[in-house]
Amino acid sequence: xxxxxxxxAQSITxxxxxxxxxxxxxxxxxxxxxxFPPSPKVIRAAKAAINAELRKYPDAGGGSFRKAAAxxxxxxxxxxxxxxxxxxxxxxxxxxxxxPGKPVSTPDxxxxxxxxxxxxxxxxxxxxxxxxxxxxxxxxxxxxxxxxIIANPNAPTGVAITKAEVEIIVAxxxxxxxxxxxxxxxxxxxxxxxxxxxxxxxxVVRTLSKSQSLAGMRAGFAVGSEALIDGMNRIKDSFNSYPxxxxxxxxxxxxxxxxxxxxxxxxxxxxxxxWTTQALIRIGVTVLPSKANFIFARPNKLPAxxxxxxxxxxxxxxxxxxxxxxxxxxxxxxxxxAEMRALVDAIDAMN
Amino acid sequence: xxxxxxxxAQSITxxxxxxxxxxxxxxxxxxxxxxFPPSPKVIRAAKAAINAELRKYPDAGGGSFRKAAAxxxxxxxxxxxxxxxxxxxxxxxxxxxxxPGKPVSTPDxxxxxxxxxxxxxxxxxxxxxxxxxxxxxxxxxxxxxxxxIIANPNAPTGVAITKAEVEIIVAxxxxxxxxxxxxxxxxxxxxxxxxxxxxxxxxVVRTLSKSQSLAGMRAGFAVGSEALIDGMNRIKDSFNSYPxxxxxxxxxxxxxxxxxxxxxxxxxxxxxxxWTTQALIRIGVTVLPSKANFIFARPNKLPAxxxxxxxxxxxxxxxxxxxxxxxxxxxxxxxxxAEMRALVDAIDAMN
Numbered sequence: 033x034x035x036x037x038x039x040x041a042q043s044i045t046x047x048x049x050x051x052x053x054x055x056x057x058x059x060x061x062x063x064x065x066x067x068f069p070p071s072p073k074v075i076r077a078a079k080a081a082i083n084a085e086l087r088k089y090p091d092a093g094g095g096s097f098r099k100a101a102a103x104x105x106x107x108x109x110x111x112x113x114x115x116x117x118x119x120x121x122x123x124x125x126x127x128x129x130x131x132p133g134k135p136v137s138t139p140d141x142x143x144x145x146x147x148x149x150x151x152x153x154x155x156x157x158x159x160x161x162x163x164x165x166x167x168x169x170x171x172x173x174x175x176x177x178x179x180x181i182i183a184n185p186n187a188p189t190g191v192a193i194t195k196a197e198v199e200i201i202v203a204x205x206x207x208x209x210x211x212x213x214x215x216x217x218x219x220x221x222x223x224x225x226x227x228x229x230x231x232x233x234x235x236v237v238r239t240l241s242k243s244q245s246l247a248g249m250r251a252g253f254a255v256g257s258e259a260l261i262d263g264m265n266r267i268k269d270s271f272n273s274y275p276x277x278x279x280x281x282x283x284x285x286x287x288x289x290x291x292x293x294x295x296x297x298x299x300x301x302x303x304x305x306x307w308t309t310q311a312l313i314r315i316g317v318t319v320l321p322s323k324a325n326f327i328f329a330r331p332n333k334l335p336a337x338x339x340x341x342x343x344x345x346x347x348x349x350x351x352x353x354x355x356x357x358x359x360x361x362x363x364x365x366x367x368x369x370a371e372m373r374a375l376v377d378a379i380d381a382m383n
Numbered sequence: 384x385x386x387x388x389x390x391x392a393q394s395i396t397x398x399x400x401x402x403x404x405x406x407x408x409x410x411x412x413x414x415x416x417x418x419f420p421p422s423p424k425v426i427r428a429a430k431a432a433i434n435a436e437l438r439k440y441p442d443a444g445g446g447s448f449r450k451a452a453a454x455x456x457x458x459x460x461x462x463x464x465x466x467x468x469x470x471x472x473x474x475x476x477x478x479x480x481x482x483p484g485k486p487v488s489t490p491d492x493x494x495x496x497x498x499x500x501x502x503x504x505x506x507x508x509x510x511x512x513x514x515x516x517x518x519x520x521x522x523x524x525x526x527x528x529x530x531x532i533i534a535n536p537n538a539p540t541g542v543a544i545t546k547a548e549v550e551i552i553v554a555x556x557x558x559x560x561x562x563x564x565x566x567x568x569x570x571x572x573x574x575x576x577x578x579x580x581x582x583x584x585x586x587v588v589r590t591l592s593k594s595q596s597l598a599g600m601r602a603g604f605a606v607g608s609e610a611l612i613d614g615m616n617r618i619k620d621s622f623n624s625y626p627x628x629x630x631x632x633x634x635x636x637x638x639x640x641x642x643x644x645x646x647x648x649x650x651x652x653x654x655x656x657x658w659t660t661q662a663l664i665r666i667g668v669t670v671l672p673s674k675a676n677f678i679f680a681r682p683n684k685l686p687a688x689x690x691x692x693x694x695x696x697x698x699x700x701x702x703x704x705x706x707x708x709x710x711x712x713x714x715x716x717x718x719x720x721a722e723m724r725a726l727v728d729a730i731d732a733m734n
Contacts, residue, residue, distance in 0.1 A: 036560050036584060037614045041479045046620030049443060060439075069435030078437075078630070082429045084420030086634070087596040088411075092400060116467050119623040127503075128392045152478075152621045209387050233387060245438040248629035263388045269397030270503045272470040278599035279429070279630045283437070 040152070047148045050351050059374055061365040062349040064216075064326050066245040066301065070283070071293040074246070077286030081279055090278045093265075094253070097281040100288040101253045105225045105238075111255055113264040114284075116275040118215055118239035118252030121264075122181075123149055124271070125235055125254065128263035129209035130155045134178025139168055141358055143187045143213065162189075166320060166328075170197040174204025183213040185221045188353065188363040190322030192221035199224070202231045209260065211235045216324035218243035218294070220302055225255050232257035242325055243298055244287040251276070251284040301325050301366050308364075308372040315380045326365045328358075333383050336360050346378050391503070398499045401702050410725055412716040413700040415567075415677050417596040417652065421634070422644040425597070428637030432630055441629045444616075445604070448632040451639035452604045456576045456589075462606055464615040465635075467626040469566055469590035469603030472615075473532075474500055475622070476586055476605065479614035480560035481506045485529025490519055492709055494538045494564065513540075517671060517679075521548040525555025534564040536572045539704065539714040541673030543572035550575070553582045560611065562586045567675035569594035569645075571653055576606050583608035593676055594649055595638040602627070602635040652676050652717050659715075659723045666731045677716045679709075684734050687711050697729050 034042055050062035094101075094114025102109045115121035126149040130136050135158040138146055150157045160172045166189040173180050180201060185192040202210045202224075214236055217223050225236050235256040241247035254264060268275060276284075287294070309319045309327055318330040331339045340352035340362055351363040364375065385393055401413035445452075445465025453460045466472035477500040481487050486509040489497055501508045511523045517540040524531050531552060536543040553561045553575075565587055568574050576587050586607040592598035605615060619626060627635075638645070660670045660678060669681040682690045691703035691713055702714040715726065 034610075035558060036480055036610055037617070038478065038480055038482045040482075041614050041617050044617060044621045046617050047624060048620075049440070049624045052440065052442070063440055065439050068438065070437050074437075075433055078433045079430055082426055082433075086421050086425075086429075086599040087419065088416050089400070089403065089414055089592075089598045090601070091403070116626060116628075117623060119625075123622045127389065129387055129389055131389045131391075148621050152618075207386060241440075247440045248437040250441070250625055250628040259385075259387055263392045266388070266392050266395060266397050267503075269399075270395045270499050271474045272468060273398060273400045274470075274601055275467060277467075277601040277628070277631060280628060 044151050045148065047145045051349065053349055055347070057347055059348045059367065059371045061367050061371065061375065062351045064242055064365045065247050066242055066297065066325065067367045067371070068245055068297040068300070070245045071287060071290040073290045073293070074283050074286045078279055078283045081282035086278055090274050090276060090281055092273050094276045095281050096285040097251065097276060100285040104288040105255055107225070107228065107255055110258050111228060111261060113254040113261050114276050115252050115254070115268070116280070117241065117250040118213070118237050119145060120275060121237050121252045121254050122211070122213065124264050124267045125211055125237065126150065126153050126155060128267045129235070129260070130179050136178045137173050137176040137180045138182065139186065141166060141186070141189065143183050144353070146181055166191050168193055170200040173201045176205050176208050179208045180205055180210040181213065182211070183215065184224070185216045185323040187216070187324070188326070188351065188358070189320055189328045190324040190326055191320055192323035195222045195224050195227070199227055202227060202234045205233060207233070209233050209235060211237060213237045215239045216242060218298055219305070219323060219325045221323040228256055232259055235260050240284055240287055244294055245297070246283060246287055249280050249283050251280050304369050304372055305366045307369065308366065308376065311376045312379070315376065315383060317379065326363055328361050328363055330361050331379065336362050339379060339382065342382055343375070343378055348375055348378055395502050396499065398496045402700065404700060406698070408698055410699045410718065410722045412718050412722065412726065413702045415593055415716045416598050417593055417648065417676065418718045418722070419596055419648040419651070421596045422638060422641040424641045424644070425634050425637045429630055429634045432633035437629055441625050441627060441632055443624050445627045446632050447636040448602065448627060451636040455639040456606055458576070458579065458606055461609050462579060462612060464605040464612050465627050466603050466619070467631070468592065468601040469564070469588050470496060471626060472588050472603045472605050473562070473564065475615050475618040476562055476588065477501065477504050477506060479618045480562070480586070480611070481530050487529045488524050488527040488531045489533065490537065492517060492537070492540065494534050495704070497532055517542050519544055521551040524552045527556055527559050530559045531556055531561040532564065533562070534566065535575070536567045536674040538567070538675070539677070539702065539709070540671055540679045541567070541675040541677055542671055543674035546573045546575050546578070550578055553578060553585045556584060558584070560584050560586060562588060564588045566590045567593060569649055570656070570674060570676045572674035579607055583610055586611050591635055591638055595645055596648070597634060597638055600631050600634050602631050655720050655723055656717045658720065659717065659727065662727045663730070666727065666734060668730065677714055679712050679714055681712050682730065687713050690730060690733065693733055694726070694729055699726055699729055
């Protein structure tokens with residue numbers, strides 16, 4: 033029954049997200065969701081936005097969400113593009129800035145959606161190997177043929193680079209667009225957003241799914257020069273002029289206004305991450321240094337796949353990638369302290 | 384500053400939506416929004432869905448929205464694809480079923496987003512002229528090279544074809560996908576949804592923006608054979624795995640469950656449409672027979688552009704397309720009876 037599919041639809045290999053198990057007693061540490069609920073101010077703002085105005089189209093540019101994002105990162109509204117999750121924002125960016133035939137530089141191990149967008153838009157990737165500690169050398173990414181895309185902190189490793197290292201890459205790619213995907217940056221890494229004032233070829237992409245506890249609302253944004261934001265809008269207006277609905281706009285704006293609530297919540301996530309890291313190391317698990325709301329951990333006594341499966345039997349869900357170089361690791365989202373204690377105990381009991 | 388844009392981003396001409404004027408005293412008849420608010424049950428369902436669960440990703444397939452859509456049109460969930468507005472659904476469908484090099488048949492006058500998606504995905508269009516009354520001959524669309532896309536009722540004319548006419552087109556395109564865009568079907572036209580049980584090459588696309596008063600929530604869906612829905616999912620999962628957020632899911636499901644409320648509201652829209660049509664004809668305006676929530680009207684005493692501009696001066700917004708064959712017409716959304724009376728009076732005063 034593939035007779036009806038376009039050549040493109042037949043040829044692509046779609047992204048596979050972490051499973052969403054049903055049932056109530058699961059410990060779900062497989063999709064990097066925040067264990068804390070959205071801010072009470074977000075809940076109030078969402079309720080206030082539910083009214084007869086829903087009959088009308090939303091603001092095509094994100095309205096109050098765009099304004100709040102600009103204030104949040106300290107730029108003008110003209111430097112902000114809002115979308116239906118950072119996945120949509122990144123998809124648009126691939127179309128807006130990368131060309132077939134010009135290889136885009138990216139680490140060999142990174143967010144597994146990048147190769148999917150590349151295939152969807154016929155953009156070749158130049159996969160540059162990270163070193164044996166999954167660290168990135170910025171000089172490997174200068175003078176790219178078609179641009180650069182990097183996650184910072186990286187996924188699924190959690191390893192971050194500094195703003196100075198990002199600057200080496202951006203400055204070393206005159207005339208090419210460098211995309212820094214900062215999905216996890218608010219869990220302790222250094223943002224490169226400031227650099228957009230100096231470099232018009234830098235696009236920084238953020239999401240509210242993780243650090244603002246809003247995965248259920250699908251809100252993300254890009255920060256860049258007016259030229260880059262114009263490119264994003266050209267693609268949006270050729271695909272779906274209104275990607276951000278009225279309630280997403282209201283919840284996203286309220287979340288970005290309540291910095292204090294999320295700094296506290298994310299502070300606790302980071303504290304729990306450090307506790308989990310130490311506890312796992314004590315029972316013989318290797319853990320990479322993470323600046324994200326997950327850790328990348330190598331169980332040394334049993335294969336990662338076995339640990340993944342045995343945890344699953346106990347309704348503890350983590351992520352295991354059946355891929356070269358990383359199949360000895362598990363990606364474990366940071367949940368509540370109680371959830372992480374249950375995880376550590378479950379792994380300890382296998383030894 | 385186009386140096387950073389991909390060849391694609393430089394070459395496309397984006398869609399231009401109707402303007403969204405600020406201010407409170409406007410009569411806004413330019414984007415085909417429903418004059419009635421969403422059902423009270425929708426408001427309640429939305430409020431109930433605002434809770435701590437927003438921290439978690441939504442169901443990737445639309446969850447309760449998908450289930451409600453299946454019940455609403457009388458098919459299985461496997462025959463439904465949910466998206467972020469019917470624009471996104473249509474964009475995915477272009478990618479999933481149409482190929483570069485194979486012309487897709489479509490009327491010369493139709494939804495002006497079709498040529499934009501065609502350009503975005505390098506799909507050639509075979510534009511088939513409607514007759515002098517903007518009527519479509521189904522036989523013109525059989526044996527297409529690359530598939531068919533038709534809006535029924537058509538936009539911006541409001542003219543509809545019957546289910547039997549749709550069947551001629553679908554039966555006459557074995558092995559090619561026929562997309563029927565039923566954005567406005569619930570204002571009096573005949574849906575072709577039933578035909579998906581007989582023809583696996585038919586995709587029917589619907590939106591909740593107009594007939595469910597939910598333009599602000601961005602909810603649309605497609606109905607088709609499992610093979611076609613699989614194609615849609617392949618594209619979605621290569622672009623943005625979670626296009627429908629939790630509150631869109633909740634509001635869309637509640638809207639589709641409250642059939643009685645919307646039948647009454649849309650009945651009033653149709654009644655107002657007939658009143659407006661007769662009132663305009665009485666003052667010398669030609670009005671096409673419409674099965675949509677807008678009318679396509681030709682002022683005979685002044686040029687359409689002049690009427691458009693003078694209405695605008697009075698804060699009455701309608702749509703005028705500066706395009707061959709239709710530049711003598713105005714597309715006028717059906718608002719409340721009071722709004723339509725103000726419109727008719729304003730045009731009458733110009734004569």
